[in-house]
Amino acid sequence: MGTTTKDHAELSDIFNKDEDRVNWHDETLWFVRAKRDKAAHYIPEWEDLRENASQIKDNVLSNLSQYLISFEEKAQKNGIIVHWAADAQEHNKIVHQILTDNGINRIVKSKSMLTEECHLNEYLEHNNIEVIDTDLGERIVQLAKEAPSHIVLPCIHKKKEEIAELFHQHLGTPKGESDPIFLTAAARIHLREKFITRKAALTGVNFAVAETGEFVVCTNEGNADMGAHLADVHIASMGIEKIIPKRKHLAVFLRILTRSATGQPITTYSSHFKKPRPGQQMHIVLVDNGRTTQLSRPDFRSSLKCIRCAACMNTCPVYRRSGGHSYHTAIAGPIGSILAPNLDMKEYADLPFASTLCGSCSNVCPVKINIHEQLYKWRQVIVKEGYVDSKKATAMKAMEFTLSNPGVYKTAGKVGRWFMKHLPFTVNNNINSWYKQRDMPEVPKESFGEWFKKQNDDK
């Protein structure tokens, strides 16, 4: 772990200081997970669809170079300008150059986790270009000078009273007015002015079709469309893994994406951009930024199948109780924890350990990524590479010694139970990191081994 940044456990401590908020966060995301279940059960062939989606993505990864070449060729024929960026820095430079060439210093942006990953906003602002995030949740965290804490629900960590205060300060709404309908209406007026006056719009990409050279952007708010259709210059940033082979495959992905994300049957808008409108410039930036490295790792390459629905976050017992910011990376939660170590194994060495390995993430994943197995595999890679922190390494060595020596194991259990019973303060303290945010369980009188032996002896 980096010496300057806090790790997942330390950042979770901060989030856990407000117990009511943690409970609300936990219950709200579980509610979204429940809505996903209801939507999935409405489709009798749901499991077939997941299998289809998974296999299409497997094919994409196995033939990605051809699909990228085909996509580029078709997109160019359609009048779209295609750029290639090896890393975040190059992506940001390309975007900046397009804006400079057009004499533009103010842009609107709809949701793009890739631009979060590349820290585009900071880069552009450093170069005197104003960026307005137009997704309501993203605008809220931008005003708060924070990062999104969830890829679909960017400000799920915020209470409406805090948003009211932000809007009061920045948009001039009455102090203490926290009604979501009122606040949304205020944001609508505030952002309409931006849509009408900005000459360039940046969007993300949900799917790009190799067969036709078109790309699809999904939103509920309509902010990607408002930006793109009013701007002279539309820039779409996408990771190279967003390619799908044929237009008809959109059916599979549009059926599963939003049902998995929020439980809606489809987003309000699923817009297919194929050609720029007359007089408009349309650019696509194809970004690698570590994706080809992840593609080279057989154990982890299937993480590139992700369609960013966030179902794994909503279901994750660790994410729900630790909040997105505790993951200190653009994409939080289980999927983020298998993507981030690829970018920087040392910086994100803590993330694969931020999981109970319960497997719920893999069960809900619409493209069947074996997320929890990859978390487990990353742990082994990280320990082997020596990036694990010293406390965890010592504990793991002690555990290895104990578990490989039956005599030591039995004694350790007895000693532990004795301490918890007679000297509880030795475990119920803040030196024991397990005790934080938890109550220690009641001490059993005997171990399972002892109980089992007794049962057999009684017979």
Next chain:
Amino acid sequence: MMTSRERILNLVKANQPDFLELPEIFPSWKTELSLTESFSAILKTIGGTIVQLNNLEEVAQYISTQFGEKGRIISTLPELADVTESGWKNNDPHEYENVDLAIISAHFGVAENAAVWITEELMHQRAVPFICQQLAVVVSAKTLVPTMHHAYDLIGEADYSFGTFIAGPSKTADIEQSLVLGAHGPKSMIAFLLP
């Protein structure tokens, strides 16, 4: 020097796994509801309004009684010329910012999610169905298809410049998961369902 394009493509080619075939896709649709019932029920749950009428004359009548002289009303349907603004086309898209109601038609609707498919020529300009305060879409019940698979079968290899599925009004739940209709786009969406 190698360009980023070459470098990325070389790395992808070197690192991608052995070729795996594309799967067959078998769409199925198992429900007791008719296509119209399903489309109508789902549109209501996602915040839209269904108005079942018999023809475009009735649509024109509905608009004049429900919206009358209220605000700016535009339409791409020639049959609605009498009740909508004339000469609104071929303007800069920003100019439609004060449109209160836009009435356009859709190629078809999808029963499983109440989405309607609209391409650029049906909008006149791409901005129209997003920038208006309220959107109304005319769709024929005959065109309804069960699922998105059927939808893409219909779209086939159509060469549109821009196309979009629209399902209900613009919405957000970003503030404490409270659903609010009318985020940036239309605050309401009416589907005029004709036979």
